Amino acid sequence: MARLPTMEFDGVIVGGGGAGMRAALQLAQSGLKTAVLSKVFPTRSHTVSAQGGIAAAIGSEDPDDDWRWHMYDTVKGSDYIGDQDAIEYMCSVGPEAVYELEHMGMPFTRTEKGRIYQRPFGGHSKGFGKGGQASRACAAEDRTGHALLHTLYQSNLKAGTTFLNEWFAVDLVINQGGAVSGLVALEIETGQVVFVKAKATVLATGGAGRIYATTTNALMNTGDGIGMALRAGMPVQDIEMWQFHPTGIHQAGVLVTEGCRGEGGYLVNKDGERFMERYAPTAKDLAGRDVVARSMIQEIMDGRGAGPDSDHVLLKLDHLGEETILKRLPGITELSKTFAHVNPAQEPIPVVPTCHYMMGGIPTNVHGQVLTQAADGNDAVVGGLYAIGEVACVSVHGANRLGANSLLDLVVFGRAAGIHIEDAMRQGIGHRDPADEDVDNATARLARWNESSEGEAVVELKRELQRIMLVNFNVFRSGDHMRRSIGDLADLRERIARAHLPDKSRVFNTARLEALELDNLLEVAEATAIVAEARTESRGAHARDDYTERDDDNWLCHSLYFAADKSVGKRAVNFAPSTVEAFQPMARTY
Amino acid sequence: MKISVYRFDPDEDESPRMEEMELDLPAGRDLMVLDVLELMKARDPSIAYRRSCREGVCGSDGINMNGRNGLACITPVSEAAPRGKLTLRPLPGLPVVRDLVVDMGQFYRQYEKITPWLVNDTPPPAQERLQTPEDREKLNGLYECILCACCSTACPSFWWNPDKFVGPAGLLQAYRFLADSRDTATAERLAALEDPFSVFRCRGIMNCVSVCPKGLNPTRAIGKIRTMLLSQGI
Amino acid sequence: MALVTNVTSFGRSGLADFVLQRVSAVVLGLYGLCLVGFFATTPNVDHATLVGFLDSLTMKAFTTLAVVALAMHAWIGMWTVGTDYVRRHYFGRGHTVYLATYQVVCLGAIFVYVLWPLSVVWQISGS
Numbered sequence: 001m002a003r004l005p006t007m008e009f010d011g012v013i014v015g016g017g018g019a020g021m022r023a024a025l026q027l028a029q030s031g032l033k034t035a036v037l038s039k040v041f042p043t044r045s046h047t048v049s050a051q052g053g054i055a056a057a058i059g060s061e062d063p064d065d066d067w068r069w070h071m072y073d074t075v076k077g078s079d080y081i082g083d084q085d086a087i088e089y090m091c092s093v094g095p096e097a098v099y100e101l102e103h104m105g106m107p108f109t110r111t112e113k114g115r116i117y118q119r120p121f122g123g124h125s126k127g128f129g130k131g132g133q134a135s136r137a138c139a140a141e142d143r144t145g146h147a148l149l150h151t152l153y154q155s156n157l158k159a160g161t162t163f164l165n166e167w168f169a170v171d172l173v174i175n176q177g178g179a180v181s182g183l184v185a186l187e188i189e190t191g192q193v194v195f196v197k198a199k200a201t202v203l204a205t206g207g208a209g210r211i212y213a214t215t216t217n218a219l220m221n222t223g224d225g226i227g228m229a230l231r232a233g234m235p236v237q238d239i240e241m242w243q244f245h246p247t248g249i250h251q252a253g254v255l256v257t258e259g260c261r262g263e264g265g266y267l268v269n270k271d272g273e274r275f276m277e278r279y280a281p282t283a284k285d286l287a288g289r290d291v292v293a294r295s296m297i298q299e300i301m302d303g304r305g306a307g308p309d310s311d312h313v314l315l316k317l318d319h320l321g322e323e324t325i326l327k328r329l330p331g332i333t334e335l336s337k338t339f340a341h342v343n344p345a346q347e348p349i350p351v352v353p354t355c356h357y358m359m360g361g362i363p364t365n366v367h368g369q370v371l372t373q374a375a376d377g378n379d380a381v382v383g384g385l386y387a388i389g390e391v392a393c394v395s396v397h398g399a400n401r402l403g404a405n406s407l408l409d410l411v412v413f414g415r416a417a418g419i420h421i422e423d424a425m426r427q428g429i430g431h432r433d434p435a436d437e438d439v440d441n442a443t444a445r446l447a448r449w450n451e452s453s454e455g456e457a458v459v460e461l462k463r464e465l466q467r468i469m470l471v472n473f474n475v476f477r478s479g480d481h482m483r484r485s486i487g488d489l490a491d492l493r494e495r496i497a498r499a500h501l502p503d504k505s506r507v508f509n510t511a512r513l514e515a516l517e518l519d520n521l522l523e524v525a526e527a528t529a530i531v532a533e534a535r536t537e538s539r540g541a542h543a544r545d546d547y548t549e550r551d552d553d554n555w556l557c558h559s560l561y562f563a564a565d566k567s568v569g570k571r572a573v574n575f576a577p578s579t580v581e582a583f584q585p586m587a588r589t590y
Numbered sequence: 591m592k593i594s595v596y597r598f599d600p601d602e603d604e605s606p607r608m609e610e611m612e613l614d615l616p617a618g619r620d621l622m623v624l625d626v627l628e629l630m631k632a633r634d635p636s637i638a639y640r641r642s643c644r645e646g647v648c649g650s651d652g653i654n655m656n657g658r659n660g661l662a663c664i665t666p667v668s669e670a671a672p673r674g675k676l677t678l679r680p681l682p683g684l685p686v687v688r689d690l691v692v693d694m695g696q697f698y699r700q701y702e703k704i705t706p707w708l709v710n711d712t713p714p715p716a717q718e719r720l721q722t723p724e725d726r727e728k729l730n731g732l733y734e735c736i737l738c739a740c741c742s743t744a745c746p747s748f749w750w751n752p753d754k755f756v757g758p759a760g761l762l763q764a765y766r767f768l769a770d771s772r773d774t775a776t777a778e779r780l781a782a783l784e785d786p787f788s789v790f791r792c793r794g795i796m797n798c799v800s801v802c803p804k805g806l807n808p809t810r811a812i813g814k815i816r817t818m819l820l821s822q823g824i
Numbered sequence: 825m826a827l828v829t830n831v832t833s834f835g836r837s838g839l840a841d842f843v844l845q846r847v848s849a850v851v852l853g854l855y856g857l858c859l860v861g862f863f864a865t866t867p868n869v870d871h872a873t874l875v876g877f878l879d880s881l882t883m884k885a886f887t888t889l890a891v892v893a894l895a896m897h898a899w900i901g902m903w904t905v906g907t908d909y910v911r912r913h914y915f916g917r918g919h920t921v922y923l924a925t926y927q928v929v930c931l932g933a934i935f936v937y938v939l940w941p942l943s944v945v946w947q948i949s950g951s
Binding site: 040041043044045046048049058098099102103104105107108109110111112113114115116140143146147150154155157158189218219220252254255331334335338339457458459501502503505506507508509510511514 | 599600601602631632635636638639640641642643644645646647648649650664687688689691693694698702706707708710714716717718719720721722723725726729733734736737767770772773
Binding site: 747750751784785786787788789790791816819820823 | 837838839841842843904907908909911
């Protein structure tokens with residue numbers, strides 16, 4: 001293959017969501033030549049859909065709030081497989097990261113004192129779980145993600161970040177020393193393929209909810225970063241842990257924020273009973289998301305679901321009064337009217353647990369450096385590669401993420417990766433230049449699709465993949481179904497390898513992008529399936545009907561998956577925070 | 591359902607054409623226009639359009655449906671095509687890249703022109719800058735813009751002078767920063783808008799208000815900018 | 825291009841144009857009312873009554889003011905229309921030539937429409 005045109009940067013960030021733009025800002029402000037490469041214009045990234053808030057103990061609603069309480073909640077929420085050094089870092093740095101956003105101009109809602117408004121969110125407590133519900137989610141009405149993302153984009157414009165908007169990342173370029181020296185990308189508008197060379201490559205590609213047929217995720221959340229990492233030989237961690245958000249709008253899959261329950265809304269079954277009082281007597285509707293989602297499915301399975309098919313439950317908000325709803329939840333009002341034909345000030349919203357968030361991802365340390373496992377079983381840093389945000393597993397969410405912790409994860413670790421890259425550049429990092437064949441390797445799958453002449457259609461294969469995942473890897477999982485699905489997905493891999501891209505045109509070819517995305521969806525789906533089957537216990541979001549209990553003796557650890565041999569390994573959870581005592585595993589009740 | 595859709599691939603076509611097709615829509619559900627596009631794409635993968643969040647917050651799928659700009663993902667087919675025929679075109683006034691995809695460069699450049707970030711030269715406090723709920727309230731109806739370009743591409747003044755008139759979307763954001771009690775660059779911002787084009791090309795046609803999928807009111811914001819310019823001039 | 829549009833802009837700024845457009849409109853409105861009043865209260869309008877009506881320093885000054893206001897109003901309006909429609913998109917590369925021609929024609933017409941009424945009004949004398 002002829003040599004590709006090359007662009008060169010100090011740091012290239014793949015993905016223009018909250019994490020990517022926070023990292024880019026850090027780099028651009030330090031004067032490094034920084035590019036954000038994103039397959040959509042940055043403000044269209046999925047961070048924009050985040051609604052309820054960003055958690056941080058800034059003490060606005062309660063001056064006594066303490067980041068250590070937040071840390072405790074996060075560790076407990078993770079069902080104890082969140083790394084405590086990372087959680088400690090996130091919760092302690094959180095307030096500073098939030099203040100920075102405010103200084104950039106983020107339009108937070110305000111309290112009477114003029115401080116940032118904080119609302120209650122699920123799983124957040126005071127006094128290490130003993131002091132009742134905490135209000136810790138800093139909010140901009142119910143459009144926190146939108147406000148955050150636009151603010152970060154604006155700050156990056158100010159800082160002079162280079163944006164490669166509507167560029168699609170094809171694959172990482174790995175040099176002969178095993179370090180990452182950039183990536184091959186496709187400029188969507190022209191179809192041009194370019195080698196984007198960088199001293200530091202940061203994956204900030206977000207989640208992969210589109211492996212499921214219904215999800216709160218955007219249509220573009222196809223796990224591109226996971227696909228790239230797995231093809232490049234990196235592992236993924238805890239990829240079986242998928243969060244089902246309790247309140248996705250029935251049938252549409254559109255998210256309704258947990259902030260609705262934070263503001264006083266609650267779930268009822270077809271009899272109008274507030275059923276969460278039975279499942280979580282203390283926290284009720286604000287228990288961990290995995291707990292609420294399971295309770296909802298239980299209600300539906302027990303025949304107490306609402307609607308003609310008894311297939312959903314109801315989120316009641318009307319008792320809050322129209323004024324509160326319009327003031328605090330204006331976006332939700334819009335979404336319910338559009339997608340459920342319901343005015344929440346008058347009628348309850350039909351909701352069902354819906355795939356929402358990928359807790360697992362590419363393992364990293366607190367600096368965002370990607371880790372792999374050396375032959376001796378110890379962690380080894382991959383040169384030149386970072387991962388932040390949903391695509392990464394640092395791991396602060398473990399087996400179940402707390403609401404409002406994802407936005408915090410984005411800005412805290414985006415910032416941390418930026419700071420680390422800045423330092424590394426100052427000390428001078430250099431990798432071997434990649435050989436031409438290293439670059440060619442990264443174009444292989446593009447060439448495969450471009451040369452395809454017959455075979456099945458992308459859309460059909462995608463539909464089948466999404467159906468397999470939705471049916472078999474939902475809130476409750478059974479061993480038999482999972483084992484059968486692993487076979488089905490292996491078949492699907494064969495079929496996708498022979499699938500056909502009929503449209504080979506050059507300019508803004510979205511069919512080609514969807515084909516490339518299908519490769520990534522498959523990588524995520526197969527990893528999820530194989531690890532989910534291997535983890536023989538129930539923990540956090542992973543609930544099996546054949547292994548119903550948490551098994552700390554065998555599984556108080558991260559799972560690690562390598563695509564090359566489809567093997568599942570284990571990695572120790574960090575129980576060594578530096579300024580507080582580690583929180584030891586306990587029974588998890590709300 | 592009868593559908594007519596604008597097709598253009600610069601590598602294949604000399605000039606754009608309208609493709610007519612007949613599509614069976616699943617009964618019993620009022621689909622959104624985006625659902626129809628996805629059905630069309632399943633049949634013919636070569637049709638190009640932008641889309642992402644499919645819930646009206648990312649602003650990707652602004653298109654022209656039966657003559658009216660809007661977001662395909664939150665516009666029900668019944669509303670877009672009450673008489674049964676759906677006509678889909680790219681947003682007017684911007685160069686077409688392919689099919690329903692337009693080149694948004696001009697639109698983004700106007701947004702960048704208004705200094706779309708908070709300017710405050712005082713050293714930031716250790717915590718957040720305080721802002722009263724009343725002052726924060728002034729940003730409502732402004733900060734929610736999703737940059738979908740439905741408004742600016744419905745504005746004749748923007749069609750005529752897309753390089754000089756900031757357009758409703760950019761001006762809404764210009765006012766979002768003018769109205770922010772934390773911003774200290776009011777005078778500079780106003781000075782940059784005083785020329786005969788940036789703000790004053792608005793003729794109050796109000797197409798922007800009528801098409802905004804988020805229910806925002808750029809005309810009102812433009813009026814407020816004018817008032818600020820006037821009171822500063824006097 | 826920018827040079828042409830800025831130089832030919834009547835006012836210093838969009839704000840000045842905006843204010844002038846409105847102030848001149850008010851002047852023209854008042855002058856119009858004045859004329860309507862005259863025609864409504866004068867049973868038989870002929871040359872003599874018209875001359876009588878205009879033959880005072882106040883009316884001469886008011887008329888002058890109205891004519892100047894009309895000129896400003898017209899120029900700002902016509903300039904705006906020109907910069908809206910006489911664009912490269914319709915007129916091709918030579919559009920600045922068309923625009924300049926259009927503006928010269930407008931200015932010429934306005935010049936005539938100012939000189940003519942003023943010369944008429946100021947030649948009136950009540951002898």
